[in-house]
Amino acid sequence: MSEYEVRLFQEDAAIVAIGEGLLARTLPRDAWTHEAHLAACTWIVRDRPDIAPEDDMAAIISTYNVAVGGVNDDSQGYHETITQIYIAAVKAHLSEIKSDTPLWQSVNTLLLSERGGRDLPLKFYSKERLFSVAARRNFIEPDLLELEYI
Template sequence: MKSQTVGEIESLIAAFENCTLPRDEWNHHAHLTVALWYLTRYSEAEATNCIRDRIQHYNKVSGIQTSNDSGYHETITLFWIRIIGRYLPIARQDFSLLDIANECIKNYGDKSFPLQYYSRDRLMSWQARISWIEPNLKPLD
């Protein structure tokens, strides 16, 4: 899902923050865009807290409960924050937010990307869902 305008990104963020984003639109690309939005406005620590808190709030309002195979996932959330945080300094300086968002989705739009770093069993474990765990296939940094 390529964003066509900055207005589309802003609408996505507003709907996410207001918990009016339809559940079927809360997909991987929306997650990446939300992470990028906060990481371009706050320090990584502040962005991480905002992203975590707002995803959990959105899930609660939307009736999405955390279980073994659904809901908030701490390791995946922090993984993508690190990947996008690492991407931002190398993004072209003359790129607009729209360009950066679309390039980020182009580079990281495959939601199986974390499996280059984690075995499926490790990443899908309950421990990974509730807390950060380090990759076991290759280091993140």
């Protein structure tokens, strides 16, 4: 596993600002970190019933990427398989904590857990499979461990 300093949140408002910035495509590109991805996903899953993450995140993230000067191609930008893994991880995490837990605490607990780790997808996929064009473009099944173990 890679070692990165996890940036934690101190309040719900910071997470909501990330989520709203993502949806409005106004979040600064350098603010779109691993932690921001998981914070926005947690907020969307928990607090935005109007959004179906498994179906809607591709368009949300892809249009955001383009709006901030990025691209979505065979080697960079939106990655469908990784996104679906983390949506499943967020949902599993939220199912195990009290529903009245403050958003920032829910996100921080996730970020400090195995489910919130940067290397979570590599528990289920070989590097070759995970970083393939097929996995970037469409969800593909894992080759190392079934996703039911998220």
